[in-house]
Every structure is written in C-alpha cells, then in structure tokens.
Amino acid sequence: MRRMLRRGPGWVAGLDRALLRSISAFPGGHHDAFFRRLSASANKGKLWFAVAAGAALVPGRTRRAAVHGLLAQGVASAVTNLGFKTLLPRTRPLPEHLPVFRFVHPQPTSSSMPSGHSASAVAFALGTGFVQPALGAAVAPIAAGVAYSRVHTGAHWPSDVLFGSAIGACAALVTRTWWPVRPPFPPTTRSRGEAAKLPGGEGLSIAVNTLGGSFTEETAAALGEVFPLAHITIIEPEHDVAEQMEVAATRPGIRALGVWGGDGTVGTAAAAAIQLNLPLLVLAGGTLNHFARDAGTQSLRDAVPAATEGQAARADVGIVRVERGLADDPERAELIMLNTASIGLYPNLVRRREQLQPALGKPLAGVVAMFRTFAAEKPITIVVDGVRHKVWIMYLGRGRYYPRDHAPLLRPVLDDGVLDVRMITADESFARVRMLWSVLTGTVGTSRLTHLREATHVRIEAGSAPMVLAVDGETVPGVRVAEFTLKLGALTYYSPRGEG
Template sequence: MFGHVRRTGRQVGRFDQELMRRSAALPRTGADEALKKLSRSANKGLLWFGVAAALASVKGRNRRAALRGVAAIGFASTSANLVGKNLFPRRRPAAELLPEHRRLTKRPTSSSFPSGHSASAVAFTAAVAMESPAAAIALAPLAAAVAYSRMHTGVHWPTDIAAGAAIGAGAAYATRHWWPRTVDGPAHTAQGAALPALEGGDGLLVLVNPNSGVSGVDPGDEIRAHWPKATVVYSEPGRDLVAQLTEELSAPPNDVRAVGVAGGDGTVAAVATVAAEFKLPLVLIPAGTLNHFARDVGVESVGESVAAVDEGTGQRIDLGGVTITGADGTEHRWFVNTASLGGYPEMVRMREKLGSLGWPKWPAGAVALIRSLRSAQPIRLALNGKPHLVWMLFVGNGTYTPKGFAPTRRPALDSGLLDVRYLRADVPYSRARFVIGTLTRTLSTSHVYRQRDVRSLDVRLLDGNRRIATDGEVGPLGNRFEFRAEPGALSIYRG
C-alpha cells in the first residue's frame, strides 16, 4: 500500500515538473508582466473584494452574488491557508525552473500545497454563478488567469492549483448550507380565473399609499396614464386602510368591478382583505420597497398588471383567516402572508429593515432573531387543545420554504394549508439552542423547534391576552385565535 502511495507521489511530481518545463519554455511576451501584476493583485483576496464591491453597487442578483462570493472566499481561504497548508507541507517550485523576468520579486514562504489564490478565485466565481450566471461568465477568464498566474510566476505546482480550485468549488457549494439559493419566478397556482376585462380601467378603484416605495415618486400619475377611467384614492394619514376602503366601496354608486393597490406588503394585505370581503378581484401595482407578495404572485411591474387587466386573465389564490376572540368580542381578519404571536413581529420588522439596507435574508434574519429573543417573554397556550410553552408562533398563508428559520418563499399559492412554526420555551437553554441550530442549519433536528403544515389551528392563551400581528400589522388583543386556510378566497389579475 505504501509503495503504491510513493509511486503515485513520484508520478505526480513528474507530471508537475513536466508542466512547469513547458510553461517555462513559452516565449517572452507582454503577458508575462501582466500575469505578475494580476497575481499580486489577488494577494489576500483584494482583487475579488474589489470585484465584489462593484457587483454590490447594483441591487438584486449582482448584490446577492457579491455577498455569496465574499462568504465563499472566507471558507476557501480558511480551508486552504490555515488547514491545507499546515496539514500538507510542500516546497515551492525552485526559482531556477523559470526565466528571471517571470519570477515574483517577493516569493511566498508558506507551503506550496494547496494554492490559496486558486481557491479564492474559484470560490468567488463559482459562488457568483449561483446567483448571477452572466456575471460569472464574465469573471471566469479572470479567475482562470489568476490561477494560471501562480504557475506562470513559479510559485505553485500545477497540482497545487488544481487542489486549490477543488477547495474553492467546495467552499462555494458550502455556502448553500447556510444561505439557500434564491429562486426567482412566481409561485405556482393551478386555479385560473376569468376576470372582467377593464378597458381603460373602467370600474377599477385603486388605493395608493404615497408613503410606500421611492420617496417623492407618486405612482398615481402612472396609474392614471394607463387607466384613465380608473378612480384613484390616496390613503389618509392616521386612518385605518381597511375602514377607508370599505367606506369607498360601500358608497353609491356601487359600480366598482375590481380593486387595485399601489403600495408595499402592509398596504397590499389591507386592500386584499377588503377585496376578499367584497368578492372583488385585485389588481397589484408594485410600488413598495420589498413587494414580497407581488413577487410571489408574479406581478413585478405595472406593465404586467396592465396587460392582465386588459385581457381579463387572472388566478385564484388562497388566503389565511383568523378569528380573534377577546374581551371586546370577536373579529375576523384575513392575511395574505403571515400571522404571528410573541416576539416574531418584532423580529420580522428588524429583519426587513436590515434587508432594505442591503443585508441578505439569512444574515439579516439571524441578527434580528438574536436581538428579539433577548427581550422575548414565553407564552403559555394550547394548540388544538394541547398545552405548550413557546417563545413565538408563526402561521404562514401557504407552505413556505426553506423549512427551519427565516422562511422566504412560497412555491405555491394554492396549497390549502397553513405553515405553522413555533419555538418551544419548555426545554433548557431553548433560546441558545435555537440560535445555534439556526447558525449551523440543523434546526430541523432540534428539539426546540416545531413545524407542521395544517388546514386549521386553534390557539387558546392560558395566561391573559396578547395582540396578534397579521402581515406585519399589529392587531387586536385576544385570548383565542382560530386560524384556517381559505382556498381560492382571492382573485388576482395575473398574466
């Protein structure tokens, strides 16, 4: 066995020396100096951090790609430089193997195996490819040039470079364990709906929230340009949106055939609940900062809404419903995204604030989780009659992914199910264990976390009253909350 290992080692050595000789025999060109400069520019990952800064200046895929790339460099650099080089000491190629004009002025003294430069180059480019393939295609030649420059300048053997590249690819893939890839595109729904085609917006009432989206931009002007016959109203400061829109729809003449909304998720949720109550189809005009619901539905521009309204095409989607019982009686609420009890509302608000500042979802969620759990108080309640002690309870309209902490997307809008998640407070060190499970992506096996998909859920508080939050808005006090999925409760214009 040891003889076979020695023979393999000698074969690898001969292979390395042969490739080095061939590289050394290349004629002198202007590329020699360029490769030396490129190799030095990638020291300590500086080249890739500069590229990441440029990518991060553009929101969306490129920013996510930059952040994933930097994370991958961290894994790759640690694996190659701190682990690999200490475990596998190897001499650098002799300087005499190459002509003097190709040698680096300052040769590294650490182990030759593996190549840290190659690991970082491949890690960054492969991670970028997961979010923005077009950007990765543009970066691939640069990454290949950096990797080859280490052999061209005589500081690494070819197998060092190959090993570094393998480490880089593994590091890029490892980022998916903590940060799942973002899946673009609308959620699925199989329930088509024939809706009234509204020529010029005839019969359309649109509520505009001027506080949503870009400051100083009034979406009402664009709405009137596309739908000159539509009625446009603005949210009144300090007034409940549901009450305002209900009054508008109840006033004669009652000739409204569809309700539109231009605003963020909170505004959309309020208008959607009114549309469901009045059994009117909804027109989405994305005008908020995040527009989670609009992205799930698949309406990301005014043009898409205009085409769907003109053609009368749409889909039926599920809503979540909750009946709240308290000292003041009973109240029913709809929700399009989520409902929650406990510390979850504060955590969501903090996560969204960090997200609006450019943080990726997973790191933003982790920071928000830790901060909110520090001040959370446990809740004694009964879930479908069974007593529990929990820190927070999350109920999603539809089944969200990923399972575990920080659900971000719904693959389907017509599942007929509620996504119920809660954090137990009746086990030792539950908050610390929850944070550790979140950071290590092992939450699905943790005893402190529970998740289930159900059609209904009866929640009864065993101590006092609490406020429920629906779609990020704080609701009334109650001591009993009856949740249920409402299949096909809302029609939405969508192509």
C-alpha cells in the same frame, strides 16, 4: 518525519522536481511577465473581488453567483492559511530550481503546502459555476492560469497547487447549499368570478381611509376624475373604520364596494363585501398593499379597466377567531385575514428590514435584520395544535407563498384552499447559535429549526403569558387563543388579469 514534511514524501518530491525541471526548460519571453502579474493580481483575493464586483453589476443569477464564489473563496482561504499551512510546514522551491528571471521576488515566507492562491482560484470558479455555469466557464481559464502561475514563478511545488486546488473544490462543494438559488415562482393564475360592470364608477361606492400612507388632499379628486359616477366616502381619523365601511357598503343602488387604503382597511372592507355579497375593488393607498399587489390593482391604470369591464376573480378568505381576557370569561372576536398573520418576532424583523433597506437593499437588509433580531431577542412559548413549542417566529399565510423558505414574498394563487404555516423554533439544543449560523449561510429555509407545512385549520394557544397577534399588519394584543380556518372562494374581487 519533520524533514519529510518540509521536503515532501520521496516520490512526491521527485515528481515535483521533475515537473519543475520541465518548466525551467521553457524559453523565456513575455509569458514570464504575464504569469508574474497574474499571480500578483490574485494576492489576498484581489483578483476575485474585482471579478465579483463586475459580476455584481448584473442582477439575478450572475450577482448571486458572484456572492457564492466569494463565500467559497473565503472558506478555502481560511482553511488553507489558518489550518493546513500550520499543520503541513514545507519549504518552497529554491532559485536553483528555476531560472532567476522567472523566480518570484520576494518569495512568500509561509509554508509552501498547500497553495492558497490555487485554493481560492478553484473555489471561486466552481462556486460561481454552481450558480451561473456561463460565468463559471468564463472564470475557469483565469483560475487555471493563477494555479499554474504559482509553479511557473517558483512560489509553489506542483503538489502544493494540486492539494490547494482540491481544498478549493471541497470548499465550493461545502458551500454549495449556502444561499441557494431560489427556484422560479409559479405563474400567476386567477379563477374567474362574476362582477358587475362599472362604467365611470356607476354603482360603485368607494371608502377612502385618510390614514392611508399615500393619502393627500388630491386623492379624492383623483378618484372622482376616473370614477365620476361613484360615491366616495372619506373616513377621517376620528371615525370608526368598520362603521364607515358599512355605511359606504349599504348605500342604495350599490353594486360594488371600493376601498382605498392599506391591508388593514382592505380587510375591513372585505368583511363588509362578503357579508353583503358585493364584489370588492381594491385601490392601493396604504403603507402595505399586499392584497392589491396580488390582485393586480396596484395602480388606477390597472383598476379602472377591470372595474369598467367587470373583470373579476375569486379569493379564499382566512377567518381568525381570537379569545382575549380571562380564561373563564373570554372576550371573543372574529377577524378577516386576506394576507398573513404572525406571532413572535416577525413584526420586529420586518421593521428592522424596512429601516435598513434604503441603505443596504432588500436582500442584505433582510440578512442583517434577521441576525440582529435572533441575536438580541428571546423566543416565546406557544401551543400549536396541541404541541408546545418555543418559537421565534410563527407565520401563517392565507394561500401558498413563495419562495418556500423563511422569507415569503409572493402569492401567485389566491384561491388554493390552504394556510401556509411556517415556524422557526427554539426547541432544539444550541438553537440560537444554530439559527445565527443558518442566517449567515442563507440556509434558514432548510434548517431543522424551520418547519414548513400547509393546513386548513390551525389552533394556537398562548403559553405562560398572552401573546400579540398581527393580522394583515394590524396588531391584536392580549390574545390567549387564536383559531384559523378558511372560507373558500368567499371574496369576489376586481382583477385585470381575470383567469390566468
């Protein structure tokens, strides 16, 4: 039995020798040196790392194809070298089977069955091709050349190359769902709203929060230059933001409310605008400016024409009713949610990602931040619509966010009438190990631990201890109950895109 493994089954060994005799009959030439060099370049995957590094310079699908190719190549190499080469010992071809000038020197000492070079080559070519067919087609001839070079140089029998190629193909198929390519986001659309024209800022009252992340002494002067007829209220750190917002919104002759600040300040302004039936002009000025981004007014270059021409749209608004304190004597409050709310580890994940992003870039920083978060911290217990869960993250978006997985980024529509509900739970067996594996393979969005749905009403109750709720970046501690509903089309906001 051992002899058969070392030499191969009779008919396989006979076919291998017949093919080698045919190759040995080829006349010598420059092609011998070419295949030796090509084979050597693929040692330890160096060739594929070089190709991937070149492809990574092209952002988008090409870069993702390179990453996927390396994932498949790594799996194929591990399975071949750590598994099958141990289980299937086989001697390599001898110098008598090929001309000496063609024979690789020194010959590898590991088992001949299967070919690790072939497994890596096929895995990389197919792995890249699944994501970017053009790149896969370009790499395929190189991969085929590497596979053939192992026979041409006497490093492997033909059946070793065939078996290794099959392993590579299987590795590419297995990893096909890892780090999947995100489908394109739907186009941005707006539902047109009615708002006053504000030439020069006439009839506009702007509240400026000095705690906004980009506030400087020149901020008010810059706003005064582009809106010379507007009234500008400066909210100092010692002021109550809600009170000052109400003062700005109730000035005589005001036809629109403007706000300069981050998402928390914008939420306060939205509450005042809705109450007084005023259109809202959002000017990005804080650390987080998600609503300004979605509204299309991230810069004055976009905001000024929209206000001047009265270009506006409508947005749904989330209403968050919270109960804090003792169960028999709760303290109740109502909050406006324009963007997102979260419970659990999501704020910690975002904080870690932002710390790592300058050095690693956003995609890799997100992976590292998720791995650290889920490895180090514990889930919490909450009751969602009457069902008890252990969760790492509970996320609610005001509107449908994309991509449709664990990492929402963009919201093309602001009045779609839904709450985007996402949970990453720890209810299942071996939840932490399964979560870490899905983080490493980029399959969190399709994991059984991830639950995605849409709703118009969500009720969340704390488990054994009060929870911390984050709404549009502002934290609310000690929450026992949080109830989320919607007001459809409640907010009119200035937007340069109008109706998409």
